[in-house]
Amino acid sequence: MLFASAVAATPTRAAPGGGPAGGQGNGRQSGQQSGEGNGQQNGQKNQQEQVDTEHLFGFSEGAETGQKGEQEVVLDTVTRIGKRRAGPGPSTYRVLDTKLGYQFDPTDGFSIELGAFGDLRRVRTIADLDDKAFGTFDGVSVELKYQFLHASAEQPVGLALELRPRFARVLPVEGNGANVFDMESVLQLDVQVVPGRLWYGANVSFEPAAGRRRGSGGAGFRSSTFLVSQSLVGRIAENTFLGPEIRYLRGYDGTFLNQLESVALTLGPALHHRFTEKTWLTLAYAGQVWGRDTDRAYARRALGLSQFERHALRVKVGVEF
Template identity: 30%
Template sequence: MCAAVAGVAAVLPLAAYAEGFDTEHIFGFMIGSDVGEVGEREFQSQTTGRFAKDGGRYRALNQEMELELVPAPNFRVELGTSFGAYDINGVPGFDDRRQSAWQGVSVDFRYRFLGREAAPFGMTVALATRANRIDETTAAAVRSYGTELIVAFDREVIPNLAVAALNVSYEPEWTRMPRTGAAEQDATVGVAFGLMAKVKPDVLIGGEVRYLRKYDGIGLDELSGQALFVGPTAYFQLSERTRLTATWSVQAWGQRAGSNAALDLVNFERQQARLVYGLNF
């Protein structure tokens, strides 16, 4: 898919060329190295859907509202709160649930170490921490704390026309069940590649490929499962102050530990989608 996007980008008319990229928000499940200019303030609404597990009916929606601030050069802070909606029926190992509830809060720090204007590529380190009262997968009442560390790289592969990004991530999570006192730890590591190309000065299209591995234990003690997600992404600059990003991803390959199945629908979903709306104020 990414090769096809690059081929399309190479033959686009010169009219598609415009100013350089701002990669902060053009990707869906990934991030770029840009963090915004000092003094910028943005409101962002991010809706993520996850669909289909190993049997039964599984639908999960997460609605996150975020405030993004850039208080210093190359440094961005994001504060967020989220709500979850679930429709789970007949999924092995899951209780049947149909509910909506406030889920939790999050804070995200990003620092750009390298900018594309002065280095061969951009590089940013992002550290996000969240606290949830509803489990993101099962919708059970929990006390969950997670951290996601991402190192993001990007580079314009065709100046002013096509940009590629690489993300490397590590996401440990600690969960406790209030009713029983039981506790568990797990971690997800991933590598993702994305490519976006301008088809108009205010429209970009492309795709993302993500490879994820989930482990029991935050020290990557035992592999639980792995999955490869592939899908398209589109970015629209709606106006000078507003933007919209839409992405959809399907599990093209996966394997649960101890299983010969072609997909891992226990640790991951069959399909994932995300819609992000942003307003600069």
């Protein structure tokens, strides 16, 4: 909550003609100080209102949407690194999932984003996976987001729901060709903990997927993921924000959380910086600090690596217009 400072009145002194010489000066001084105070207050208030939380929290997403007619182009790359080694010698698991998205806002509080995906990977000597090295087009998506609550200085809570139907051509872990449809549903919450200084963001996500593997006699593919993420980001410079992010993930065999395969807990920093009013960059790292697999062969092994990776790095760049 903002407080305007009170302006103290200065004593007047007599003018040569006997009238108060300070009246006009004090009025001007009070007006200037009051104007400066109101300008500073309005500037701080505008600074709060101008913070766009949508891309503020790293892997999590804020509840903010644009105003009617706004558009945005986003290049979003998530690099996934590290799996369980199959045997002696060097091993590699490195996958770059890249999305080029175009977002527009047909009305206030509602946005639509169209996305095209690419998959670039190198896999060598990883348990239960074939060696692979390729890059390919990996499908398209539509993201529909509706904001129920808009955060402001008077009401600090933002709330939105986003649906992300997608068609994919590559299995995310194995890298085999497939025709897969998935539908991620994300509940997005953000709170101005300290107006203009500190924000809290949280996501709850459910993502079922189903399809067919290509070149395997039509073998089916069914999976689902449940995720809860939380982030606390503070302003460390005028246009730079930094804070920790923690994510809890559960991976299942089956489209409706049927059979648990992996559990993982990741932790890492999130950085958001605005170069100009219309261009921005988000960087985030997530390292797995705890996890487990339900497969008996790996029951005593650390981390949940059947469905998730050891490290993930996100680089997201956007231009608004």
